[in-house]
Amino acid sequence: MTGPTAFTVNGQPVRLDLDPRESLLDVLRERLALTGSKKGCDHGQCGACTVHLDGRRVVSCLTPAIQVHGRSVTTIEGVSGVGGLHPLQEAFVDNDALQCGYCTPGQVMSGLACIAEGHTGDDDQIREYMSGNLCRCGAYTGILAAVRQTAALREE
Amino acid sequence: MTDFAIPRVGAREKVTGTARFGADRTPGGCAYAMPVVATAGKGRITRLDTTQATAVPGVLLVLSHLDDLGIVPAGSLMRGGYAFQSLQPLLDDRIAYRGQPIALVVADTLVAATEAAALVRAEYDEEPIAVELGAAGTETQEAALADVVAGDADGEYERSPLRIDETYETGPQHQVPMELIGGVVEWHGDTVMVHEGTQTVGALRGGLARQLGIDPAQVRVISPYVGGAFGQKNALQPHLAPLAVAARRLGRPVKLVLPRAHTFHAASFRPLSRHRVRLGADRSGRLLAAIHEVDQQDSRHDLLPATYTELTSRLYDIRNFRGRQRHVRTDTQSPGFMRAPFEHPAAFALESAIDELAVATGRDPVELRLANDARTDPVTGKPFSSRHLADCLRRGAELFGWAQRRPDPCSMQEADGTLVGWGVAVGAYPSKTVPIQARLTADADGRVLLEVGGHEMGQGITTALVAAVAGDLGIAPDSVAVAVGDTARVPHHLTPGAWGTNSTMPAVHAALLRLRERLGAAPDGPVDVAASVKQAGGDDVVTEAVTQAPGQPPEMADRMRTGLAAPTGPEYPGFVSFSFIAHFAEVRVEPVTRRIRVPRVVSVADCGRVASPVTADAQVRGGVVWGIGAALHEHSEVDPRYGGFVNSDLADYVIPVNADVGTIEVDIIGEPDFALNPMGVKSLGEVALVGVAPAIANAVFHATGRRVRRLPILVEDVL
Numbered sequence: 039m040t041g042p043t044a045f046t047v048n049g050q051p052v053r054l055d056l057d058p059r060e061s062l063l064d065v066l067r068e069r070l071a072l073t074g075s076k077k078g079c080d081h082g083q084c085g086a087c088t089v090h091l092d093g094r095r096v097v098s099c100l101t102p103a104i105q106v107h108g109r110s111v112t113t114i115e116g117v118s119g120v121g122g123l124h125p126l127q128e129a130f131v132d133n134d135a136l137q138c139g140y141c142t143p144g145q146v147m148s149g150l151a152c153i154a155e156g157h158t159g160d161d162d163q164i165r166e167y168m169s170g171n172l173c174r175c176g177a178y179t180g181i182l183a184a185v186r187q188t189a190a191l192r193e194e
Numbered sequence: 195m196t197d198f199a200i201p202r203v204g205a206r207e208k209v210t211g212t213a214r215f216g217a218d219r220t221p222g223g224c225a226y227a228m229p230v231v232a233t234a235g236k237g238r239i240t241r242l243d244t245t246q247a248t249a250v251p252g253v254l255l256v257l258s259h260l261d262d263l264g265i266v267p268a269g270s271l272m273r274g275g276y277a278f279q280s281l282q283p284l285l286d287d288r289i290a291y292r293g294q295p296i297a298l299v300v301a302d303t304l305v306a307a308t309e310a311a312a313l314v315r316a317e318y319d320e321e322p323i324a325v326e327l328g329a330a331g332t333e334t335q336e337a338a339l340a341d342v343v344a345g346d347a348d349g350e351y352e353r354s355p356l357r358i359d360e361t362y363e364t365g366p367q368h369q370v371p372m373e374l375i376g377g378v379v380e381w382h383g384d385t386v387m388v389h390e391g392t393q394t395v396g397a398l399r400g401g402l403a404r405q406l407g408i409d410p411a412q413v414r415v416i417s418p419y420v421g422g423a424f425g426q427k428n429a430l431q432p433h434l435a436p437l438a439v440a441a442r443r444l445g446r447p448v449k450l451v452l453p454r455a456h457t458f459h460a461a462s463f464r465p466l467s468r469h470r471v472r473l474g475a476d477r478s479g480r481l482l483a484a485i486h487e488v489d490q491q492d493s494r495h496d497l498l499p500a501t502y503t504e505l506t507s508r509l510y511d512i513r514n515f516r517g518r519q520r521h522v523r524t525d526t527q528s529p530g531f532m533r534a535p536f537e538h539p540a541a542f543a544l545e546s547a548i549d550e551l552a553v554a555t556g557r558d559p560v561e562l563r564l565a566n567d568a569r570t571d572p573v574t575g576k577p578f579s580s581r582h583l584a585d586c587l588r589r590g591a592e593l594f595g596w597a598q599r600r601p602d603p604c605s606m607q608e609a610d611g612t613l614v615g616w617g618v619a620v621g622a623y624p625s626k627t628v629p630i631q632a633r634l635t636a637d638a639d640g641r642v643l644l645e646v647g648g649h650e651m652g653q654g655i656t657t658a659l660v661a662a663v664a665g666d667l668g669i670a671p672d673s674v675a676v677a678v679g680d681t682a683r684v685p686h687h688l689t690p691g692a693w694g695t696n697s698t699m700p701a702v703h704a705a706l707l708r709l710r711e712r713l714g715a716a717p718d719g720p721v722d723v724a725a726s727v728k729q730a731g732g733d734d735v736v737t738e739a740v741t742q743a744p745g746q747p748p749e750m751a752d753r754m755r756t757g758l759a760a761p762t763g764p765e766y767p768g769f770v771s772f773s774f775i776a777h778f779a780e781v782r783v784e785p786v787t788r789r790i791r792v793p794r795v796v797s798v799a800d801c802g803r804v805a806s807p808v809t810a811d812a813q814v815r816g817g818v819v820w821g822i823g824a825a826l827h828e829h830s831e832v833d834p835r836y837g838g839f840v841n842s843d844l845a846d847y848v849i850p851v852n853a854d855v856g857t858i859e860v861d862i863i864g865e866p867d868f869a870l871n872p873m874g875v876k877s878l879g880e881v882a883l884v885g886v887a888p889a890i891a892n893a894v895f896h897a898t899g900r901r902v903r904r905l906p907i908l909v910e911d912v913l
Binding site for chain 2: 060072078113114123138139141146164171174176
């Protein structure tokens with residue numbers, strides 16, 4: 039009941055024999071040792087597993103891994119440049135947009151998408167488009183500030 | 195000493211996804227476990243059929259009560275043990291609550307384990323259940339401990355010209371940290387390694403050793419990062435010993451990550467509590483007497499000692515006070531600690547009642563609170579180690595613009611019909627101190643390593659400790675490393691959010707003084723660490739210190755070393771000690787939907803000296819977000835027919851999202867409290883939540899004229 043699946047993760051080609059029931063999240067974490075994406079619910083309710091699939095944000099726990107055949111996946115591990123942090127990651131640090139850090143990779147992936155989608159018109163819009171990512175520590179005001187600050191950099 | 199405002203330690207690892215949490219490792223040959231849980235509310239398992247499950251390709255074993263696991267219960271945290279409850283599942287056929295584990299499936303893959311777990315069949319001989327207060331079959335009993343009594347509360351209450359007598363209710367609620375429960379267990383010969391997010395590596399070590407009948411030296415627990423905890427991870431949980439048994443039998447590492455739904459029954463929760471509050475006052479609102487009677491939900495197998503009245507008896511200068519706390523046994527897992535476990539519900543009850551008193555007297559709620567502020571502890575007559583609650587109220591009122599508030603309910607409507615309400619409430623939290631061991635290693639390159647019995651759950655303890663060491667020695671923060679959450683380094687006491695920093699600081703302070711002595715440095719001022727270490731003639735200089743609470747007997751440090759809890763406070767010889775906070779909230783009730791929003795909150799805290807400004811601010815913000823959740827969203831639903839908690843996922847157990855949170859302005863008084871400890875630090879992580887929910891509830895009253903005495907406040911309450 040397995041089938042060959044080929045896709046890229048952070049630009050690297052991957053070929054795996056996968057059970058159709060394996061989620062992209064479990065494949066990333068358990069087979070590819072990319073544990074930056076977190077499991078917080080496994081039901082698409084918390085956003086901790088958010089990755090980009092062909093540039094769009096998806097919750098990897100609800101994405102069957104076989105469905106990414108021929109597609110391109112970007113995880114938090116693929117966000118930082120060689121020289122250092124992405125500006126949004128810098129902004130998360132500068133605005134203390136995290137506490138325990140468990141939801142943070144998913145917040146960063148959603149934040150990048152939120153900016154790319156152009157959903158940063160005002161604070162309320164950012165709040166709304168960042169509301170698929172739960173943060174139980176309650177770092178929301180910092181997350182808002184980090185996304186706002188990074189979106190403004192892009193516009194400059 | 196310099197106060198360093200350093201960025202959060204570990205932030206870089208967290209934003210890049212390189213911080214390694216408990217389940218973030220997959221050792222070679224790792225097998226996967228999946229529990230099966232009871233679908234009966236109470237009774238006995240009459241038949242457990244694992245045939246289909248074991249037939250699934252890749253299944254390695256299925257553990258259940260039919261098998262002799264060779265483990266014993268670890269004992270309850272509250273009764274000299276290590277576990278969140280006394281009941282250890284999988285040892286017999288008894289079912290005490292819906293959701294109790296009945297089997298553990300282990301397989302080569304997670305897919306196989308999940309498939310097989312769904313194929314385990316159980317039949318039950320079911321018994322009637324009671325999961326709600328007041329249901330037939332509950333048992334109510336008086337508290338084991340004597341309750342707080344001062345003066346003649348009943349007599350004074352009866353004689354008071356103004357009387358408030360109302361009942362308030364909160365809970366049940368669940369902590370739901372984002373990190374799921376679980377981790378990886380791996381045997382190396384006779385030694386077992388546990389990687390699991392926890393607030394208490396010491397209890398996991400001591401408890402697992404007791405359960406397996408091995409020497410604690412054979413157990414190492416590692417937990418450098420914890421993905422939030424909020425009390426959920428403050429004890430050993432029942433999944434760990436069976437997991438260790440499975441790993442030993444298979445000779446393979448085993449990983450377990452509980453499904454989110456399981457976590458609602460696999461650990462503790464905030465129990466439902468019902469509070470009858472009676473306040474007696476003179477016509478001006480001066481409090482003469484208070485009676486606070488609480489019924490708290492408990493399990494059949496344990497009692498959670500309740501300390502609601504610890505808070506209500508100390509928040510104001512009430513000379514005549516009587517508390518009574520009863521326990522109502524229901525068919526659930528044992529409830530336990532969730533952020534500000536007793537203080538949040540108690541503050542909701544008392545601070546709602548105080549607001550009702552303000553309305554009854556026609557006095558401004560801030561003014562009424564100031565008029566009833568306590569100078570000394572009304573219960574013992576002892577001084578407070580420090581108390582700046584009045585300053586919190588005054589500063590908060592100013593920052594919020596409270597003077598602009600129109601006193602009458604429904605008086606601040608917008609043109610579109612939006613109802614605006616402003617509310618205030620205060621909170622306190624006892625300063626608990628626990629024994630802590632700290633070890634400092636200074637090396638010839640000028641680096642300093644601090645190994646200390648603490649846990650980093652996101653509250654920022656490592657940031658505060660780096661700032662403390664760097665500030666004391668006058669060295670760069672990046673030459674200081676802090677290691678927490680590892681039993682191989684030093685013994686660890688349990689770290690509840692609010693006891694960590696104020697308990698570890700004195701140990702670090704003491705170890706720093708010894709380090710200065712060993713390095714031949716003055717008791718204060720900057721130290722050239724590299725040069726002094728070289729001069730001392732070695733590669734490094736190591737000093738250690740163990741500190742305890744003032745007046746705490748030395749045996750308490752032995753408890754800490756074995757992983758048992760050993761807190762002292764709020765009563766110390768000569769004083770009592772609490773942190774304080776005042777919250778001001780604005781709510782807006784939308785005209786058509788009546789949806790309640792919280793666009794802004796101002797919070798001013800008295801937590802002694804601020805050990806780390808960045809993370810302290812974050813703690814208060816987080817507490818406010820929790821308060822918004824408690825006031826308007828969070829409630830664990832039960833079904834009296836079936837038991838268990840039914841809204842057991844993150845779509846149905848509603849916590850605040852980004853769009854639920856407006857602006858939060860935080861200010862901290864920052865007066866050091868040197869009576870409590872030499873660093874002047876009180877606690878902050880829990881007091882931050884205390885009083886937020888009643889501030890919002892009081893604002894809802896101000897907006898709508900509706901007094902809602904049960905949380906969460908729902909749209910239908912204000913229709």
